[in-house]
Amino acid sequence: MIPIRNVVAACCMLIAYIGNGETIVIKGSDTLGAKLLPLLAESFRASHSERYKQLSFEIAAEGSSTGIASIIEGATDIGMSSREVAPIEFLQAEANHRDIRQIPVARDCLAVVVHPSNPISNLTRKEIEHLFCGDIQNWAGLSLKSGATSVYVRSSASGTYSAFRELALSGRDYGQNSLSMAGNEQIAEEIANNHNAIGYVGLAYANRFGLKILSVDGLSPNHSDYPLTRPLYFLIDHNHFDNPIARDFVNFVLSEEGQEIVESVYFIPVEGQSKLL
């Protein structure tokens, strides 16, 4: 049997470790959390190393709806969302005495991507709606390529799922034949391996894997009038925003340094909102 004093000593060390370390919990969108947030966290830790000695970030990026649900239940310091908070969710938050504020930290383009061998290079909004809602289930309905379309979308927890539905499908439900993948990376990988595939990813992920980015109504994602852009939000609970590290982190993200990192991962920086808190 382990001597009791060793057990007590281990417990004390554990408590000491937990007591001294500072943590910040961030939950929500995979679009923000998979690439951008780790970079921001590293940069924040590097620039604030004198003030916060043992800073640790707990990042869980499982989809915007998980972030919103966590903020409503008070399980996180900062929530990340790639869609607007719905009115019903604001009501649920009010019922829990939480005042949700949405802070835009970046803008994202949703790129519609296909396999490089696909001859199509442009889609109108109507055609995108037909493809993703299951009105057209074969490429022969649009072009001279034949083959059943494989439509890759995000899971319903994702903010990208809702944002794309609002922007491109005018609120209609996705077709039953769409495959729901866990994250941007998975969609990009599957499309790269399937000749008849189509899907949407954030612009940051489209540039890898050599996927073919389609223009929408003749506009490419680099164009300033590209229709499928949406703001990415940090969500905070204004009534319970006590963690000073979280406050500093949000200010850091909105500052010039933070927005430079935003630009480096192919998101679009937001303007004129530094030092919001």
Add this chain to the structure above:
Amino acid sequence: MLKVFILSLWKANRSYFDMRPNRDKLNQAESPFTRSETSHRKTHDTKIRFFFKSSAGLTIAILSLITIFLFKEGLGFFGQEYKDLQLYRQSGMEYADLLQEPLEAQANLHQTLIEIRADWINYLKRSKALSPQEIETRLRGKTQDSLFFGYLEATYPLREYVHHKYETAKGIRQNFFPSHHTDVTSPDGTDYLASIHQLTNDLGAYEDLLQLWAFNCASLLVSGNQIEWPNQAFAERYHAFKEAHHELVNDLPNRLGQITEYDPAKPISTLKVFTSFILGKTWISSSDHKDRYGLLPLLTGSLLIALIAISIAIPFSLSAAIYINQIAGTRERNLLKPYIEFISAIPSVVIGFFGVAVFGQLLKTVSSHPFLEWIPFFPIQERLNALTAGALLALMAIPTIFTLAEDALNNVPKRIQEASYSMGATRLQTIFKVVLPGALSGVISAIMLGFGRIIGETMVVLLCAGNRIKIPDFTQGVGVVFEPVHTMTGAIAQEMGEVVQGSLHYRALFMVGIVLFILSLLVNYVAQRVLKRYSHYTQ
């Protein structure tokens, strides 16, 4: 209430334990030890017995708590779904959906038309080996384009109209039912009635649009008669398509009749609440229009994958069990048996990762090999499909079935096998006619337990099955195994993180959990009954 239930369980189990003979009395009568020594041993025995009893009781109590919690959270679904259906009807969303239905029927017809076009392209590519430019000249002409593309474009005015109705219904829901899902009372202000009236009173415009659509389609189909199809088969398919279209047009008055019957104040039938879950064919959560929680796509996906997995696992595991138990020598047995049982030590998430990264791609590459082109449904299009998940689940089930089947084969008494050999039977005859029938109950029980394990597996199906929430298309025959499917376990795992406690989606997931629970219970129960009923030797 809860305490009473637990106490009654505890009392029932206590009486069961006390049915064993009271050893203390026996010891007291015959023991050569002194009274103080026996009483010391008696209290020691009693303490140990009490410890075992309380451990068993605690386990049972925890199990019952889990079961009660599961059912409590899940069965609240029906009450909330009733309210949701009420909201759906009263806000006018149901009306907009009724308007949408002819469009959906038309979309199915459009699908057949496009498939004709796709097969035409394939035919020109394969049998005539034409270049893309030649295909283009053949396929893109004024008549062809007006038929194939015009058939969808003819519905655009209708779609506009229906979209407008959806927006109106959303507005009604926002204005008169702001805290929807939580408290739906039937509003009877004049504003509400006026809005409903505005939504439903211009059915005449809808009828006009339908007439226009039917007229436009008729002229399209007439121009389609001038197309020169490459062979008779295509002409026949086009003819069948025209027949189906005429059927749809003739059915329109029927549908219009159903639409005029819409009444926002009509109460929801309780049967509809139950069938919307148990027989529902779509599962759409976080929808703008109406969340639908239908069990069938998930249930059929789970069962399809389980069927594939069990049909791969049974031959492999039974052959391995028979070989190891009957045919292999001692050295081989000592080498192979632990090796097969080691497979069960691999974590399921590692197997799932292996499936995504390696196995799915391997299957796809093998199927795209020109050597195997003759196999129907090859090349596989999506690398995440039911077959990938089923094959990996078979890998996970094989050690379970193998271990239990091998034990069952071992339990067949040696004397029966020796009697068979002494009668002159060969080894194979003995195995198939004597040993296997003797061990049959254990083997079947092993298969059922493997099946239970497969049904409950989550990580592998979440990563590898493709996650398409749709009832698999069984009309394809064997090709259905190459379709992506979604499962009950995968849906719960994927969506549990996003639900707010107590919401309809939350309870729907618990209902799926209840179905899984009942399914596993059933499988285990059948396994136990089979084991008891058909075991001749182990009684």
